[in-house]
Amino acid sequence: MNPEYPGIPDDAFIRGDVPMTKAEVRVLALTKARIKERDIVVDVGAGTGSISIEAALLASQGKVFAIEKETAGIELIKANAARFLTTNVETIHGSALEKLGNLPMADVIFVGGSGGHIRKILEAANQILKPDGRLVVMAVTVETLQEALDVMQSLDGYQVDAAGIQITRLRRVGSKNMFQALNPVYIVACTRRESSDREVSHI
Amino acid sequence: MNPEYPGIPDDAFIRGDVPMTKAEVRVLALTKARIKERDIVVDVGAGTGSISIEAALLASQGKVFAIEKETAGIELIKANAARFLTTNVETIHGSALEKLGNLPMADVIFVGGSGGHIRKILEAANQILKPDGRLVVMAVTVETLQEALDVMQSLDGYQVDAAGIQITRLRRVGSKNMFQALNPVYIVACTRRESSDREVSHI
Amino acid sequence: MNPEYPGIPDDAFIRGDVPMTKAEVRVLALTKARIKERDIVVDVGAGTGSISIEAALLASQGKVFAIEKETAGIELIKANAARFLTTNVETIHGSALEKLGNLPMADVIFVGGSGGHIRKILEAANQILKPDGRLVVMAVTVETLQEALDVMQSLDGYQVDAAGIQITRLRRVGSKNMFQALNPVYIVACTRRESSDREVSHI
Amino acid sequence: MNPEYPGIPDDAFIRGDVPMTKAEVRVLALTKARIKERDIVVDVGAGTGSISIEAALLASQGKVFAIEKETAGIELIKANAARFLTTNVETIHGSALEKLGNLPMADVIFVGGSGGHIRKILEAANQILKPDGRLVVMAVTVETLQEALDVMQSLDGYQVDAAGIQITRLRRVGSKNMFQALNPVYIVACTRRESSDREVSHI
Numbered sequence: 001m002n003p004e005y006p007g008i009p010d011d012a013f014i015r016g017d018v019p020m021t022k023a024e025v026r027v028l029a030l031t032k033a034r035i036k037e038r039d040i041v042v043d044v045g046a047g048t049g050s051i052s053i054e055a056a057l058l059a060s061q062g063k064v065f066a067i068e069k070e071t072a073g074i075e076l077i078k079a080n081a082a083r084f085l086t087t088n089v090e091t092i093h094g095s096a097l098e099k100l101g102n103l104p105m106a107d108v109i110f111v112g113g114s115g116g117h118i119r120k121i122l123e124a125a126n127q128i129l130k131p132d133g134r135l136v137v138m139a140v141t142v143e144t145l146q147e148a149l150d151v152m153q154s155l156d157g158y159q160v161d162a163a164g165i166q167i168t169r170l171r172r173v174g175s176k177n178m179f180q181a182l183n184p185v186y187i188v189a190c191t192r193r194e195s196s197d198r199e200v201s202h203i
Numbered sequence: 204m205n206p207e208y209p210g211i212p213d214d215a216f217i218r219g220d221v222p223m224t225k226a227e228v229r230v231l232a233l234t235k236a237r238i239k240e241r242d243i244v245v246d247v248g249a250g251t252g253s254i255s256i257e258a259a260l261l262a263s264q265g266k267v268f269a270i271e272k273e274t275a276g277i278e279l280i281k282a283n284a285a286r287f288l289t290t291n292v293e294t295i296h297g298s299a300l301e302k303l304g305n306l307p308m309a310d311v312i313f314v315g316g317s318g319g320h321i322r323k324i325l326e327a328a329n330q331i332l333k334p335d336g337r338l339v340v341m342a343v344t345v346e347t348l349q350e351a352l353d354v355m356q357s358l359d360g361y362q363v364d365a366a367g368i369q370i371t372r373l374r375r376v377g378s379k380n381m382f383q384a385l386n387p388v389y390i391v392a393c394t395r396r397e398s399s400d401r402e403v404s405h406i
Numbered sequence: 407m408n409p410e411y412p413g414i415p416d417d418a419f420i421r422g423d424v425p426m427t428k429a430e431v432r433v434l435a436l437t438k439a440r441i442k443e444r445d446i447v448v449d450v451g452a453g454t455g456s457i458s459i460e461a462a463l464l465a466s467q468g469k470v471f472a473i474e475k476e477t478a479g480i481e482l483i484k485a486n487a488a489r490f491l492t493t494n495v496e497t498i499h500g501s502a503l504e505k506l507g508n509l510p511m512a513d514v515i516f517v518g519g520s521g522g523h524i525r526k527i528l529e530a531a532n533q534i535l536k537p538d539g540r541l542v543v544m545a546v547t548v549e550t551l552q553e554a555l556d557v558m559q560s561l562d563g564y565q566v567d568a569a570g571i572q573i574t575r576l577r578r579v580g581s582k583n584m585f586q587a588l589n590p591v592y593i594v595a596c597t598r599r600e601s602s603d604r605e606v607s608h609i
Numbered sequence: 610m611n612p613e614y615p616g617i618p619d620d621a622f623i624r625g626d627v628p629m630t631k632a633e634v635r636v637l638a639l640t641k642a643r644i645k646e647r648d649i650v651v652d653v654g655a656g657t658g659s660i661s662i663e664a665a666l667l668a669s670q671g672k673v674f675a676i677e678k679e680t681a682g683i684e685l686i687k688a689n690a691a692r693f694l695t696t697n698v699e700t701i702h703g704s705a706l707e708k709l710g711n712l713p714m715a716d717v718i719f720v721g722g723s724g725g726h727i728r729k730i731l732e733a734a735n736q737i738l739k740p741d742g743r744l745v746v747m748a749v750t751v752e753t754l755q756e757a758l759d760v761m762q763s764l765d766g767y768q769v770d771a772a773g774i775q776i777t778r779l780r781r782v783g784s785k786n787m788f789q790a791l792n793p794v795y796i797v798a799c800t801r802r803e804s805s806d807r808e809v810s811h812i
Contacts, residue, residue: 006614030614031615166776168369179343179386179388208412230437231434349751352583370570582750
């Protein structure tokens with residue numbers, strides 16, 4: 001399997017009991033990240049690895065670092081990487097705050113889970129994001145959303161676009177189609193502007 | 204308990220396994236119905252009776268007929284009527300199509316459940332709705348929504364206002380508030396215009 | 407006009423250019439406030455006065471203080487109060503932070519507009535809310551929502567229920583009904599618990 | 610410009626007064642269509658051509674037929690094709706019902722605008738969709754949604770997945786981020802199953 005663009009259905013992944021970003025949200029987060037073939041990608045709070053795996057297929061000549069603090073999550077990510085024959089996903093077991101500093105400069109950073117440390121994680125992510133790099137936060141709580149906006153709109157040199165995604169699946173019941181809501185997720189998509197002075201120092 | 208207006212919380216009702224209109228939707232449906240103290244109200248597909256009970260409290264000098272085909276529903280409606288000390292709810296066990304024709308002319312008709320017969324139910328409801336009466340449909344499927352709009356916008360003498368209600372509860376988890384979607388419900392609120400020729404024949 | 411419960415349509419109000427809480431949100435905010443006939447109500451950032459007028463009709467033996475900093479808003483509130491024949495709405499022209507301290511203890515406080523001072527407004531509102539009083543915040547920004555939750559969930563003695571309301575009106579275009587979204591509004595509904603020590607000191 | 614996957618921002622397109630599918634919906638519709646490099650794509654009711662252009666970039670060795678009945682739309686599609694240097698978009702000026710029958714068998718068919726003829730358009734589309742082809746309907750009215758579901762769930766040999774997409778943009782106003790809803794769009798994504806007898810006859 002080597003798709004040209006994202007869109008793997010949810011049930012193609014091994015899922016366990018770990019919460020999983022739903023397909024529609026994953027597609028929007030991945031396209032906002034504009035991943036290129038040789039990109040270095042970091043996935044913070046990788047969960048089941050669904051974002052990591054799709055990112056790895058897009059960055060087929062690059063590399064994905066999947067950080068996850070739960071052992072069950074690490075096992076799932078490895079199982080899903082095996083299922084999709086991706087050899088460029090490296091799992092990192094531990095806390096994002098401790099691990100981000102040791103990573104190479106990244107083209108793309110996803111922040112899915114933050115364990116309540118979103119501000120510090122974003123500040124650490126800012127240190128390793130390349131010029132023109134993309135930072136994509138997925139927020140499922142009011143507090144993470146507000147804090148992600150506050151941090152990223154305060155930092156110099158970022159363009160920030162944010163939107164909530166509310167999906168209503170239509171579930172067939174007999175001859176009818178019932179409205180069935182998924183929980184909304186907010187995507188805060190940030191692009192580091194290439195030309196700013198601040199970024200130059202990172203090159 | 205004798206509230207001046209609707210708004211009983213969901214968990215105040217005895218619920219069983221019967222699906223229940225959520226508080227916010229109930230409040231909007233009830234206010235769209237503009238129930239007055241002496242109104243005759245019909246609740247088609249009454250379920251747990253939550254709409255019937257709130258309607259009965261508002262129409263405290265009037266009467267509510269709660270039609271429900273499931274025995275479990277009838278028992279729940281009776282239990283909830285007892286809990287809220289409403290003596291003006293009459294349960295009717297059976298199919299709405301068979302029972303609507305035997306009822307007196309109504310000021311307000313709610314259609315919650317339709318068992319796939321929404322068109323015929325609305326045509327029967329139309330026969331017993333008084334001039335200036337209000338007919339309020341709650342639709343949870345695409346088909347019921349479309350058919351309710353089609354029927355009510357085709358009948359002469361009705362003003363039809365329709366809107367979907369999507370509630371996102373904020374659920375506290377630790378120090379955060381998580382977005383949690385309820386399934387959307389569409390309310391099709393119809394008012395029979397007093398002055399039309401058609402209605403005059405019903406007086 | 408003297409309705410038993412809220413639900414005045416938007417176009418019944420004189421509106422001007424001032425943004426107005428839409429009918430469905432107004433109904434839900436008003437029912438969350440459980441206004442009684444003799445209640446003292448404060449409406450902070452009253453705008454067009456639509457909440458104040460409906461509150462005044464419900465608290466027909468009580469009083470509503472409508473605080474608004476814009477002159478255009480004050481004029482609209484007076485015009486709407488005249489239209490609905492409410493004689494128990496008192497407009498207060500100025501900043502909520504300056505005016506709240508001079509008001510009598512309130513049964514119900516609505517906070518619609520906050521002008522960026524939501525935290526201080528809520529702390530001032532807390533000082534004049536009676537035991538068992540209801541405080542209802544309507545938030546249209548991430549920051550107001552987050553801060554209202556933070557303040558009210560930190561104060562002792564409050565039960566806090568919060569939910570977003572997303573209304574999709576169906577607009578008739580030819581023979582079809584088009585989905586048309588209104589902007590979502592979050593309602594943070596808070597009830598002061600009667601029995602807490604903190605409140606006793608306010609009696 | 611030759612992206613590996615969809616995601617061109619709205620303001621990169623020349624737009625005129627023609628309504629345009631918003632970026633998030635376009636991305637989801639395009640990923641549901643799973644376009645491959647040599648695919649034949651048909652875009653019914655192409656409007657501004659935003660879907661056609663993105664499809665043409667993905668099917669870079671294939672071809673896109675953009676059917677649009679409005680002259681203004683045809684001009685916009687050509688202007689946008691020129692802007693994005695796509696040479697594989699062919700505009701077809703006229704009614705989909707008349708034009709679909711003359712097209713070659715397609716891998717992917719998008720139906721955006723239907724001018725009230727959704728049922729007949731889908732039946733005509735069904736005649737030219739290859740085995741394993743994808744048919745993606747974007748519906749903005751209750752009636753189009755219901756009819757698309759009815760037609761596609763009745764035809765043999767299709768897997769049908771449908772979901773509504775409600776986007777809430779966060780618009781920065783001063784130091785705050787205001788919730789701002791886009792109108793919901795329903796995507797009905799249909800895949801023709803390769804193995805059915807029915808399809809074999811189309812080869």
